[in-house]
Amino acid sequence: MKNKMPGRPTNGKKVCAIAVTYHPDAEFPARLGRILRQVDALVIVDNGSDEAEIKMLREVAVNPSIILVLNSDNLGVARALNIGIQRAVTLGASWVLLLDQDSCVDDDMVQNLFAVYAAFPNRDQLAVVGPGFRDVNKDLREANLEARADPWEEVEFVITSGSLIPLAVHAVIGPFREELFIDSVDIDYCFRARAKGFRLIKTRKLIMSHAIGAATQHGVLWMNKWTTNHSPDRRYYIARNDTVMLREYGNYVLGLWALKSFGRCFRWCKRIALYEQMKTSKIVAVAQGWWDGIRGHMGPRPRRQSKKRKATYEKSARTNSGP
Numbered sequence: 001m002k003n004k005m006p007g008r009p010t011n012g013k014k015v016c017a018i019a020v021t022y023h024p025d026a027e028f029p030a031r032l033g034r035i036l037r038q039v040d041a042l043v044i045v046d047n048g049s050d051e052a053e054i055k056m057l058r059e060v061a062v063n064p065s066i067i068l069v070l071n072s073d074n075l076g077v078a079r080a081l082n083i084g085i086q087r088a089v090t091l092g093a094s095w096v097l098l099l100d101q102d103s104c105v106d107d108d109m110v111q112n113l114f115a116v117y118a119a120f121p122n123r124d125q126l127a128v129v130g131p132g133f134r135d136v137n138k139d140l141r142e143a144n145l146e147a148r149a150d151p152w153e154e155v156e157f158v159i160t161s162g163s164l165i166p167l168a169v170h171a172v173i174g175p176f177r178e179e180l181f182i183d184s185v186d187i188d189y190c191f192r193a194r195a196k197g198f199r200l201i202k203t204r205k206l207i208m209s210h211a212i213g214a215a216t217q218h219g220v221l222w223m224n225k226w227t228t229n230h231s232p233d234r235r236y237y238i239a240r241n242d243t244v245m246l247r248e249y250g251n252y253v254l255g256l257w258a259l260k261s262f263g264r265c266f267r268w269c270k271r272i273a274l275y276e277q278m279k280t281s282k283i284v285a286v287a288q289g290w291w292d293g294i295r296g297h298m299g300p301r302p303r304r305q306s307k308k309r310k311a312t313y314e315k316s317a318r319t320n321s322g323p
Contacts, residue, residue: 015039015110015164016093018084021046021079021101023053029060031104036065038110039097043087045069045080076181076300085175089167096170099200103133104209112207115165116152120201127198128160128168128190133208139213145283152201160180162208172196174243179298183234183316184241187318191249218275232278232285239265239286243293258294267291 017039021028024046036042045070046057048071061068069083081098088096097110106112113129120126129152163186173193176185213228230238243261250257265286272282285301292302 015092015097016088016095016101017042017097018081018088019044019086019099019101021049021053021057022074023049024057024101026056028101029056031102032060032066034105034107034109034126035097035099036063037107037254041065041067041088041091041093041217043067043069043084045071045084047071047076047080049075059184070294074300076178076184078180078182080176081160081185082175082178085170086277087168094167096165096167098163098165100210102163102211105162106207109162109207110164112205113162113202116201116203117164119151121167122199125197125199126201127165127193127196128158128174128200129164130200130202131162131208132156132203132206133159133162133217134206135214136209136211152202154199154201156194156200157187158200158202159210160186161210169193169198173198180241180244181237181298181300183237184245187245187289188241191245216275225271225275228277228283229275229276232281233267233301235272235282236285236289236292239289240289240293240297241289243290244296244298260294261290 001097015038015236017035019032019042020037032042037046042065044057044061044066048068049057054070057068057070060066066308067087069087071080071083084098085096093238097113099105109131113131117123118130119124128268171191173196179189180188209316215226215228215235218225218227239261241257241263246252246257246261250260252260269283272286273279276282292298
């Protein structure tokens with residue numbers, strides 16, 4: 001199968017799904033079953049899960065349609081996606097479907113993504129077709145498709161999970177930005193795609209269930225406030241990479257991007273202090289993330305054994321640099 005600009009695909013033909021795992025739960029194999037029925041191949045890229053979880057993944061990978069790549073350490077989402085895409089290219093795929101380990105796709109998800117792609121008038125300009133999704137932490141209603149003129153809407157960016165990407169266009173945009181490690185990886189990719197003249201759409205129909213953190217709702221007087229309850233590490237990456245995105249794509253004069261980022265981080269810290277557990281460690285993580293974003297310190301979150309972790313990261317990256 002030659003890699004070329006996409007034509008008019010049908011029902012998942014020439015599609016390779018890529019799922020990034022990091023300590024997947026016991027229900028992960030069941031979710032994979034929904035994906036496998038809709039694509040030609042599946043690449044699982046694991047980022048340093050434990051022995052029991054790797055055993056589960058090996059059992060799943062006995063299926064000849066599945067390729068399992070095991071990283072000895074957590075290389076980050078961006079690096080794992082790039083490894084998976086390299087494998088998809090060697091398999092001769094024309095499209096990749098990117099998925100988080102906890103996303104649950106509908107049985108006709110790929111069919112709907114391609115139907116929206118076919119309905120778009122300028123298909124050669126499309127970089128990503130993203131999914132409308134249900135946030136499992138919130139009560140959302142299905143979109144009313146009949147009330148809309150088009151089954152798609154154009155957007156500035158889409159989330160990574162559920163994104164359908166033509167590999168020929170991906171080759172023009174370039175790989176996912178590995179120094180971000182996790183969080184804002186999708187935003188950076190979409191911004192680079194738009195800078196090159198490509199467009200992004202997502203389905204109006206909700207075709208996937210997905211969770212943004214472990215969101216909880218809290219009543220304050222007459223208002224309802226949501227907080228995501230992300231771990232301290234995720235809080236670090238969110239704060240740092242959001243700061244970097246504002247600096248690089250925000251078009252702020254002088255240093256106003258830093259003030260904008262500080263304001264966002266302050267609001268996150270306020271919600272952490274009011275509603276979340278592990279308040280101190282999370283607030284410290286946000287502060288560290290903001291400061292590293294200001295200074296441009298990228299890659300994995302610094303640790304006391306940062307040199308050892310950096311050596312492991314670089315060794316693993318070299319090991320997985322080939323297809």
